[in-house]
Amino acid sequence: MHELSFDRLDVDGALADAAERAGVMSRGTFLAGALGGTAALLGFAAEPAAAQSARDVSILNYALTLEYLQASFYTEAERMKALRGRAAEAAEVVGAVERAHVKAFRDVLGGKAVGRPSFDFQGTTEDQNAFLKTAVAFEDLAVEAYKGQAPRLQANSALAAALAIHSVEARHAAWMRYLFGVEPATRAFDQPRSKQQITRVVNSTNFITGSPSTEGRRTPSYTG
Amino acid sequence: MNPQTETRDAHLAPGQFPLPGGNRRSDFLKRAMVVGGAGIAGALVAGPPRSTDAAQGSQADLRALNLILMVEYTENAFYAEALRRSNLKGELRDYARSVAAQEKEHLDFVRSALGGRAEDEPDFDFGDKTGDPDAFAAAAGDLEDLAVAAYNGQGTNVTPKTLAAAATIVSVEARHAAWIRSIVGEPPAPDATDTPQSADQVLDGLRQAGLRR
Amino acid sequence: MSSVTVGRTVITLAAAGVLGFAALLLWPAPESAPRLGGLPGPPTPALDVPAPASLEREPHLAMWAVVEHPATAREAPGAGAAVARLRTRTPDGTDNLVLVQRRARDGRGRVWVEARLPVLPNGTTGWLPRGALGGYRIVRTHLVVDLTRRTATLTRRGRRVFGARVGVGLPQWPTPRGRFYIRSKLVRYRSSFYGPLAFGTSARSAVLTDWPDGGFVGVHGTDRPDLIPGPISHGCIRMRNSDIVRLGRLMPVGTPLTIR
Numbered sequence: 001m002h003e004l005s006f007d008r009l010d011v012d013g014a015l016a017d018a019a020e021r022a023g024v025m026s027r028g029t030f031l032a033g034a035l036g037g038t039a040a041l042l043g044f045a046a047e048p049a050a051a052q053s054a055r056d057v058s059i060l061n062y063a064l065t066l067e068y069l070q071a072s073f074y075t076e077a078e079r080m081k082a083l084r085g086r087a088a089e090a091a092e093v094v095g096a097v098e099r100a101h102v103k104a105f106r107d108v109l110g111g112k113a114v115g116r117p118s119f120d121f122q123g124t125t126e127d128q129n130a131f132l133k134t135a136v137a138f139e140d141l142a143v144e145a146y147k148g149q150a151p152r153l154q155a156n157s158a159l160a161a162a163l164a165i166h167s168v169e170a171r172h173a174a175w176m177r178y179l180f181g182v183e184p185a186t187r188a189f190d191q192p193r194s195k196q197q198i199t200r201v202v203n204s205t206n207f208i209t210g211s212p213s214t215e216g217r218r219t220p221s222y223t224g
Numbered sequence: 225m226n227p228q229t230e231t232r233d234a235h236l237a238p239g240q241f242p243l244p245g246g247n248r249r250s251d252f253l254k255r256a257m258v259v260g261g262a263g264i265a266g267a268l269v270a271g272p273p274r275s276t277d278a279a280q281g282s283q284a285d286l287r288a289l290n291l292i293l294m295v296e297y298t299e300n301a302f303y304a305e306a307l308r309r310s311n312l313k314g315e316l317r318d319y320a321r322s323v324a325a326q327e328k329e330h331l332d333f334v335r336s337a338l339g340g341r342a343e344d345e346p347d348f349d350f351g352d353k354t355g356d357p358d359a360f361a362a363a364a365g366d367l368e369d370l371a372v373a374a375y376n377g378q379g380t381n382v383t384p385k386t387l388a389a390a391a392t393i394v395s396v397e398a399r400h401a402a403w404i405r406s407i408v409g410e411p412p413a414p415d416a417t418d419t420p421q422s423a424d425q426v427l428d429g430l431r432q433a434g435l436r437r
Numbered sequence: 438m439s440s441v442t443v444g445r446t447v448i449t450l451a452a453a454g455v456l457g458f459a460a461l462l463l464w465p466a467p468e469s470a471p472r473l474g475g476l477p478g479p480p481t482p483a484l485d486v487p488a489p490a491s492l493e494r495e496p497h498l499a500m501w502a503v504v505e506h507p508a509t510a511r512e513a514p515g516a517g518a519a520v521a522r523l524r525t526r527t528p529d530g531t532d533n534l535v536l537v538q539r540r541a542r543d544g545r546g547r548v549w550v551e552a553r554l555p556v557l558p559n560g561t562t563g564w565l566p567r568g569a570l571g572g573y574r575i576v577r578t579h580l581v582v583d584l585t586r587r588t589a590t591l592t593r594r595g596r597r598v599f600g601a602r603v604g605v606g607l608p609q610w611p612t613p614r615g616r617f618y619i620r621s622k623l624v625r626y627r628s629s630f631y632g633p634l635a636f637g638t639s640a641r642s643a644v645l646t647d648w649p650d651g652g653f654v655g656v657h658g659t660d661r662p663d664l665i666p667g668p669i670s671h672g673c674i675r676m677r678n679s680d681i682v683r684l685g686r687l688m689p690v691g692t693p694l695t696i697r
Contacts, residue, residue: 076573078492079500082540093411096489100416104486120572123548126540147391151384156274159387161482163379163394164417167372170395171413174402184406185322185399188329189392209572212503214690216530219626220635222655223610223642223671287476377479416486422478 053154060158061114062195063165064105066145068116069207070138071098077125087128087179094135094172101165120209132180139173141193141201148192274384281383288378289334290343291423292390295374296331297345298430299367303327306354315407316357323364323400330393337389350434361408363433368401370421370429377420497579497595501618501691502550503571504533510554510563515543520563521556528650529621529637536618536639536693537573538562553618555639555653557646560615578692580619580656582674584612585697587666589656589676591688599687601680604659604669606642612654612672613640617694619656622685632658632678634685638694642672656694657681 074095077083083091106113124134146166153159174184193201202208303324306312312320335342353363375394379387402412421429503525510520527533535552541564542548548567553560578593584605591599606612621637635657642652658678659665665677674696676684 075492079498079575080540092491093414093489096491097413097416100487100489104416104484108484118572118574123567126548126567127542127546129546143395147388147395150379150391151388154274155483156380156480157483159274159380160376160420160480161417161484163376163391164420164482165484165486166391167376167394167398167418168413168416170398171402171418173395174399175406175412178403178406178412183322184403185326185396188326188396189333190395190399191392192388212532212534212571212574214531214534215622215624217625218530218623219628220623220631220637220655220657221528221648221650222631222635222637222653222657222673223645223648224630224655224673284476287474291476378476380480381476416489417482417484420479423476 053158055152056154056158057109057112059149059153059162060105060109061112062149063146063162064102064109064114065117066142066198066202067098067101067105069119069202070142071095071102072116072119073121073125073134073138073207074098076119076121077131080126082126083128083131087132090135090175090179091131094175097168097172104161117208118211119207121207132176135176136173136180136182139169139176141198142169143173143190144193145195145198147190148194148198274380284381285383285386286338286341287423288381289338289386290341291378291426292374293331293334293338293343294346294430294435295371295426296327296334298348298433298435299327299371300324300331301345301348302350302354302363302367302434305348305350306360309355311355312357312360316361319364319404319407320360323403326396326400330396333389333393337386347436348434349436353434358408361404364404365401365408365410366429367433368397368404369418370426370433371397372401372418373421373429374426376418377422377426379420495577495594497577497592499576499579499618499691499693500537500573501534501576502537502552502573504535504565504569505571506569508565508569510552510565511549512563514541514549514551514564515545515547515566517564520561521554523554523565523569527555527621527637528653529623531621531637531690534620534691535565535570536691537570540567553616553639555620555641557641557643559613559617559640559643574691576689576691576693578688580688580692580694582612582656582694582696584614589674589680589684591684591692593687599684601676601684602666604661604665604667604675606670606672607668610642610644610671612670612674612696613643614696615640617654617696619688619690619692619694620653622690624685629660631655632660632675632681634658634681636684636688636690640694640696645671656684 074091077091078088078095121134124130143166146162146169150159150162150166153162170190177184303320306320307317307324350363351359353359372394375390375397379390379394382390398418405412427435504523505525507525508523510523511517512520523533523535525533533555535554538551538553540548540550549564550567550570551562551564554563578591578598580589580591582589582603582605587603587605589599589601589603590597617638617640619636620639623631623635623637624633626635635655638654638656640654642648642654645652652672654672654674656674656676658681659675661669661675662677665675669675
């Protein structure tokens with residue numbers, strides 16, 4: 001089973017946040033110290049805390065990972081051509097929006113953006129019922145994730161951006177629920193979920209995988 | 225778990241005004257002055273940090289919550305009148321019933337958050353928007369969109385605790401907006417972001433919806 | 438002393454809590470929206486979100502997937518005779534993969550995928566359970582080898598990006614014609630015969646069926662560039678070393694391969 005990198009590193013951001021608040025070091029250097037060189041691979045550059053808000057970078061990268069997940073899901077569903085009618089339309093429209101979100105996060109994060117993971121959607125993009133069920137889960141999850149992180153953002157500009165997307169994800173959630181045949185809004189107050197909780201849910205899907213190993217070093221045994 | 229109890233703890237309770245301390249006015253004014261210039265589009269800017277001054281924060285919370293209160297008063301009056309006039313059938317009526325109940329919870333929540341500082345309920349004139357099903361559906365969509373824009377517009381003005389509480393509501397308003405549009409066959413979520421609105425813009429929108437003072 | 442502005446009224450708050458509390462009670466009576474004045478407008482967001490764009494039409498997309506679990510490919514989705522048994526690894530030590538063509542659901546609603554298989558007879562396809570495969574990977578490239586002209590051409594999104602002359606199979610060991618795919622890539626081995634790098638394909642010699650490891654056709658370099666182009670091999674597609682190195686930079690594993 002492959003896990004989201006940040007889950008292994010940092011339970012709910014608590015460790016790094018504590019170090020940051022103590023003024024000890026930026027999150028980037030904290031993780032670099034904890035992991036040796038691998039922090040760079042995960043998009044955390046070791047920079048001085050003064051340069052920009054390390055916490056906001058971390059939160060934006062977390063949001064980016066969830067947007068990758070959604071964008072890749074809808075994009076694959078559109079390519080599979082297994083959906084019909086309003087579900088097919090929804091996949092096209094929502095996919096285009098999630099791809100726009102990915103682009104926005106990548107642009108603002110620049111060299112600090114985490115890379116796109118590999119995904120295995122295990123047939124959920126190839127069957128209308130499975131698609132809708134998964135889409136509902138993804139969108140509800142995205143709402144909970146943004147809601148959990150918004151109060152933690154340090155810059156007003158980042159918060160404004162997060163709120164502007166959070167409500168769009170909620171529209172998506174209602175839309176997919178409507179298509180699936182369940183209540184678009186089941187209660188008056190939507191609750192947040194912590195990064196730890198969200199990570200646990202995403203990991204449990206096994207949708208995020210490692211890259212295939214397609215290159216080797218053996219001497220060829222082809223016919224020649 | 226009762227969501228009302230849970231989220232009520234997350235913000236100001238009546239009478240709990242924090243003690244003013246220190247000289248942090250400059251933070252508040254600096255924030256007010258950089259409206260519209262807080263960041264360069266496309267660049268991650270640290271920007272003015274969220275204010276940590278408790279006195280400033282609580283006053284902004286009160287103002288923002290009173291604006292939100294106007295929104296919730298309007299939504300509640302709108303749905304209540306539409307249901308009273310009883311011209312909605314089928315899916316529209318189911319929608320109105322479910323949403324009216326949720327908006328009532330929102331109103332109760334915001335009102336109790338404000339306690340003695342809550343503005344009085346204004347008057348409304350919704351015309352045929354509460355009587356004609358097509359007009360109702362269009363007005364409901366617009367009103368829910370306005371609510372989203374109002375909440376999002378105040379998110380950067382309030383303290384983290386109030387923000388957390390408001391966040392539990394705004395996504396539900398957005399669900400309502402997509403829901404009513406799905407019912408009438410309009411695009412439920414055509415945009416990539418929801419544009420926030422300022423307090424003035426929201427009040428204009430509420431007046432257009434039927435708010436009368 | 439700190440002060441705050443509400444509307445046009447400046448209220449000065451003393452340090453003591455009681456006086457501060459009292460001061461707040463002196464706010465003016467409600468007018469049009471007095472308590473709502475002074476709220477800053479929304480700041481410019483940190484994200485610049487572009488307009489959503491539809492997926493481009495891509496007629497040159499192909500998809501492949503790793504065989505994650507040993508699986509039996511069948512003639513039809515979830516039914517029919519077994520066509521082949523697939524393993525998860527190749528003789529090259531890499532993940533086994535298949536080129537995926539289309540999908541269907543069986544009577545029980547499970548998804549099955551039709552794939553090009555690396556088995557004899559050449560050109561065999563079969564239906565695999567979706568659960569046996571990993572995530573879909575996309576390629577936009579296509580390698581076409583022309584046995585008559587002895588050329589290899591790589592296109593990306595339909596546009597030619599590489600061309601080279603090739604050596605192909607001798608008449609007694611012909612390179613098979615048909616639709617295949619690139620299944621693996623081998624690098625940094627020691628063998629001048631195969632050149633600096635080699636691609637394994639899903640194509641197999643129909644003649645050298647006892648060849649160790651199955652008699653797979655490769656696309657690789659050579660220590661006899663003087664023989665290219667020409668019918669020179671046991672079935673493999675050989676190119677000059679500088680060409681195979683270039684191809685190595687341009688062609689991902691999973692690329693569909695057409696040999697005609």
